[in-house]
Amino acid sequence: MTDPWSELDAYRADVTRLARPIPLAELRRRARRRRSRQIAGVVGAVALIIGSVGVGVGYGAGQRRAEPGPATQHTTPPGPTSTPLTPTSPTTPPTPSIPTTPTGRTDPTTPTTSTLTGTPAGHGRRYDDIPADYPWLTFVQDLGGDGFIEGPGERVELPKLDPCGRRTWNPQRLVAQLTLSTNFPEFSQRRQIVIFPDAAAAQRALDGVRSAFSRCPIHRSGHGFAIRYVVSPPTAAGPTTPAGGGTDAWLAVSAQQRFQGAPALGLEEMRWARLANTVIYTYDYGEAQSDYRQKGRQVDRMVSRMLDTWCRLAGGC
Numbered sequence: 001m002t003d004p005w006s007e008l009d010a011y012r013a014d015v016t017r018l019a020r021p022i023p024l025a026e027l028r029r030r031a032r033r034r035r036s037r038q039i040a041g042v043v044g045a046v047a048l049i050i051g052s053v054g055v056g057v058g059y060g061a062g063q064r065r066a067e068p069g070p071a072t073q074h075t076t077p078p079g080p081t082s083t084p085l086t087p088t089s090p091t092t093p094p095t096p097s098i099p100t101t102p103t104g105r106t107d108p109t110t111p112t113t114s115t116l117t118g119t120p121a122g123h124g125r126r127y128d129d130i131p132a133d134y135p136w137l138t139f140v141q142d143l144g145g146d147g148f149i150e151g152p153g154e155r156v157e158l159p160k161l162d163p164c165g166r167r168t169w170n171p172q173r174l175v176a177q178l179t180l181s182t183n184f185p186e187f188s189q190r191r192q193i194v195i196f197p198d199a200a201a202a203q204r205a206l207d208g209v210r211s212a213f214s215r216c217p218i219h220r221s222g223h224g225f226a227i228r229y230v231v232s233p234p235t236a237a238g239p240t241t242p243a244g245g246g247t248d249a250w251l252a253v254s255a256q257q258r259f260q261g262a263p264a265l266g267l268e269e270m271r272w273a274r275l276a277n278t279v280i281y282t283y284d285y286g287e288a289q290s291d292y293r294q295k296g297r298q299v300d301r302m303v304s305r306m307l308d309t310w311c312r313l314a315g316g317c
Contacts, residue, residue: 125276131313136180140189147184156181164216168209190283199277213253230254238273239304245317249274254292267292269299
């Protein structure tokens with residue numbers, strides 16, 4: 001009978017031998033040998049495939065040479081005739097003219113000089129773009145609180161101006177326009193720069209605004225409420241810029257709230273200043289304000305600064 005203690009000693013020796021880790025050098029040697037065998041196997045398989053393909057190709061070529069078929073005449077299908085490219089001088093496409101009046105008639109209201117200031121319309125200058133660095137936010141009042149500022153952008157909403165139901169100041173077919181809007185519980189502001197195709201189109205837009213407000217001195221909304229529009233006379237000169245420059249056309253409109261014929265809280269101050277084919281439009285509304293003279297002077301000073309900044313950034317006035 002085998003001694004159990006001797007078997008246990010032998011089992012312990014086998015376990016100890018198997019648990020001993022293989023030296024690192026031996027592991028690396030075995031890994032290199034295994035990798036060499038794998039590479040050799042792959043190279044051999046590739047060589048075998050290439051050889052079989054080559055034999056097949058050679059056999060096929062030999063068969064084609066040994067068994068010539070009937071001659072076939074190949075013709076190239078006709079294709080488009082190529083024309084050598086020769087450099088041509090670039091041509092500038094004609095600029096489409098934008099009609100300012102319907103074809104076949106003349107607009108008797110089209111001014112040759114500004115109907116607002118009497119100065120030549122535009123002074124021969126033309127603007128094509130709004131300066132990207134125009135400091136819009138310096139021309140609005142931010143009283144904090146519950147409100148928000150929007151823009152400047154092309155789709156910022158403007159207040160609807162419709163004295164006595166006549167919609168006005170809705171310019172179309174513009175070269176460029178941007179609007180900044182502020183809305184707070186007790187006041188709102190708009191600052192807009194509009195570039196028209198030419199000075200005549202800009203002047204017609206201002207004349208349309210003047211006509212709409214002048215034909216509606218009192219806008220009655222019912223229940224004793226009304227709005228009284230005060231329009232600057234055609235000969236009124238706009239504010240000069242700090243640099244001493246003036247406008248080509250100027251229009252000021254004050255909308256004063258009335259209740260049962262007496263002044264009431266709430267006013268709107270609107271300004272339009274034209275420089276050549278560009279119009280700067282401002283709108284200020286104050287719910288708790290009634291002194292339109294004081295508010296008008298504040299707005300005029302702000303418009304003066306807007307004009308001065310425009311002249312500096314847009315290349316002069």
